[in-house]
Amino acid sequence: MSKAISQVPFAINEPVRTYEPGSEDVKSLISTYKKMWKEKVEIHMVINGKEVRTKNEIKITSPQDHQHELGIYYKGDMTHVDAAIEAALGAREKWNNLGWEQRAAIFLKAAELVAGPYRDRLNAATMIGQSKNVHQAEIDASCEFIDFLRFNVEFMTDLYSEQPVSDAGIWNRSEYRPLEGFCFAVTPFNFTAIAGNLPTCMAMMGNVVVWKPSDKQIYSAQVIMDILTEAGLPAGVINMVFADGKDTAEKILKHPDFAGLHFTGSTKVFQGMWKMIGENIHQYRTYPRIVGETGGKDFIMVHPSANVEAVATGMVRGAFEYQGQKCSAASRAYIPASLWEDVKKVLAAQLKTVKMGSPEDPSNFVNAVIDKNSFDKCKGYIERAEKSSDAEILFGGKCDDSKGYFVEPTIILASNAKYESICEEIFGPILSVYIYKDEEWAETLKLVDETSPYSLTGAIFAQDRYAIAEAYKALENAAGNFYINDKPTGAVVGQQPFGGARASGTNDKAGSKMNLLRWVSVRSIKETFVSPKDYKYPYLG
Structure with a gap:
């Protein structure tokens, strides 16, 4: 039996190694990868x-x-x-x-x-x-x-x-x-x-x-x-x-x-x-x-006051890191009409630089989805969107399983707010976007809350503090982890305790x-x- 009241070491978050090109850390890791492969x-x-x-x-x-x-x-x-x-x-x-x-x-x-x-x-x-x-x-x-x-x-x-x-x-x-x-x-x-x-x-x-x-x-x-x-x-x-x-x-x-x-x-x-x-x-x-x-059907809600570059970056990182195979991954985004063209330009510029391939190459941002079932599911959503009158493939859409299960980062633009890819959990690198009229901000908040049975993560992008406060209240039950001006992924132990309610x-x-x-x-x-x-x-x- 212990004869002391022990004090454990104070916990701090483990520093994340950057793995910059040419660093000893990345050389060591890739060498281990190749050996284990x-x-x-x-x-x-x-x-x-x-x-x-x-x-x-x-x-x-x-x-x-x-x-x-x-x-x-x-x-x-x-x-x-x-x-x-x-x-x-x-x-x-x-x-x-x-x-x-x-x-x-x-x-x-x-x-x-x-x-x-x-x-x-x-x-x-x-x-x-x-x-x-x-x-x-x-x-x-x-x-x-x-x-x-x-x-x-x-x-x-x-x-x-x-x-x-x-x-x-x-x-x-x-x-x-x-x-x-x-x-x-x-x-x-x-x-x-x-x-x-x-x-x-x-x-x-x-x-x-x-x-x-x-x-x-x-x-x-x-x-x-x-x-x-x-x-x-x-x-x-x-x-x-x-x-x-x-x-x-x-x-x-x-x-x-x-x-x-x-x-x-x-x-x-x-x-x-x-x-x-x-x-x-x-x-x-x-x-x-x-x-x-x-599960999750996690959202990004954008106010007309939002910073365009921050929105686009949150969408790319939130939706496509680890091929969208995070229960917290952004899979639906609501963009005001007044910002859409500018957001689309930044998205196009960023996605143009995204590389996809094996993790053996550290410069690849996107890798393979987990298996054939996942690949076929993603491919099905893409093919149906290509044929649908309610949706179009805006970016990406290519799939190749000849060697690995690779699905290109894909953005579906949906004209119907209840289109299948906006409502259903996909668990892949597919982000659905719905454009709303600026004056319908309040109605769109309600739409975000009611569209999905899940309630895991969500993000609001806005510079207007009144708008942030309004979304904060309107979406209080829509996400167990709520992010303000950041992507809805990446919860850190001890900083953002993780979990959601409803079907999540x-x-x-x-x-x-x-x-x-x-x-x-x-x-x-x-x-x-x-x-x-x-x-x-x-x-x-």
């Missing part, structure tokens, strides 16, 4: 601290070159899910009894490993497996993951220190226990940091976890497990399984010891899992915690103490120093 990897499950392989070998390719075989991963079945649950429950008591400082030290060490010896490897795995350029890999796989680990330790200590007041003669305390049972983490392909954060933030609070990463993020997922193992994470605390998603969910969500779901992915899948939990509610030892961040999730704000509170069960303790010896109160005489 040539290797044939074997990616295994990790259950109870052991490497688990099966006879079901699944080929892994890269989005930027689907003919290049990176290696294989070993796919599991329900016996492996059962084993992961058993391992988690077996590790629970010992992990729960470990002092919080000891848990904190593991994840602080993991952060240092990411920041130092594993940085290039984790970034390169993200570039190869998820087709992120050097900058997108750096801000995600390294910096954001490091920030999650460091800030969550600080949030944990802040949470533990929150204690009730005590009256004379008594001592009141709060104990932040882990959930009773095991937790389930389901993570997406698009952010390595999210894949790392969802299982680790639960484990940090004393919980044990079964983790199912996306099979499109499996390369960097193994690097994460390597880092956690080297950091000293005990066997069984986080168990990584690769099995069918639907079958895994059904198996886990029927288990009586299931205690919590931490999910990032599609709205449809999350709603299906919530329904499944409801159907099994009578079987659980306790009511499970359900935290989910799902439970808004439990990853990157804040609010999220960690979901993974503890509080016990209130009252100790009376001198106990009463008679039941009679003074009013009884």
Whole structure:
């Protein structure tokens, strides 16, 4: 047991490396990329601290070159899910009894490993497996993951220190226990940091976890497990399984010891899992915690007073960084007629300089979409827009999957405010623009709020402070993360806690103490120093 009240290192955001042309940082990263590209990897499950392989070998390719075989991963079945649950429950008591400082030290060490010896490897795995350029890999796989680990330790200590007041003669305390049972983490392909954060933030609070990463993020997922193992994470605390998603969910969500779901992915899948939990509610030892961040149809709303260059830059960065495959990516923009021609000119000039290709070339701003399904979906929206009387392709529109899944940054100009590409989540490098009459500013704010069932991110561009205040109020329920004169992406841990409501999730704000509170069960303790010896109160005489 600890005999001190420990103060953890003060968390600061990890500095982002610039990877300027010719720098030692970019040389080192690209060298690592090339080396890993040539290797044939074997990616295994990790259950109870052991490497688990099966006879079901699944080929892994890269989005930027689907003919290049990176290696294989070993796919599991329900016996492996059962084993992961058993391992988690077996590790629970010992992990729960470990002092919080000891848990904190593991994840602080993991952060240092990411920041130092594993940085290039984790970034390169993200570039190869998820087709992120050097900058997108750096801000995600390294910096954001490091920030999650460091800030969550600080949030944990802040949470533990929150204690009730005590009256004379008594001592009141709060104990932040882990959930009773095991937790389930389901993570997406698009952010390595999210894949790392969802299982680790639960484990940090004393919980044990079964983790199912996306099979499109499996390369960097193994690097994460390597880092956690080297950091000293005990066997069984986080168990990584690769099995069918639907079958895994059904198996886990029927288990009586299931205690919590931490999910990032599609709205449809999350709603299906919530329904499944409801159907099994009578079987659980306790009511499970359900935290989910799902889809988005994120907006940029422009006022006639806005700066034209800032608007165009926000559109290009917000919509096309990481090929629009961010749940926060700008996918619809509302531009006043008085600014449109000027905005269009700046867009044309900027898009003319955008390069697309493999992340191996650091000068490429846009890379491949994640897989054939994504490519076909994007291509379908583009082809329908080309034929539609309600829309036209203004910029981009070319698609090529001969080598990799490349979709050119595309802007669709829609004359119908309810055209499909304005209303539906695409998750690709497609931005839809609607031009509104300047005098219809207020009506357009209402249109922005009502067009989408989602409420994740949104941005307002304006110099007029009255207009900003009006949009701030009119769109208060339209976005969980609201940006003023900036793109609607790039939330930083500890600075802009992330999450949305409506169809976008439970808004439990990853990157804040609010999220960690979901993974503890509080016990209130009252100790009376001198106990009463008679039941009679003074009013009884």
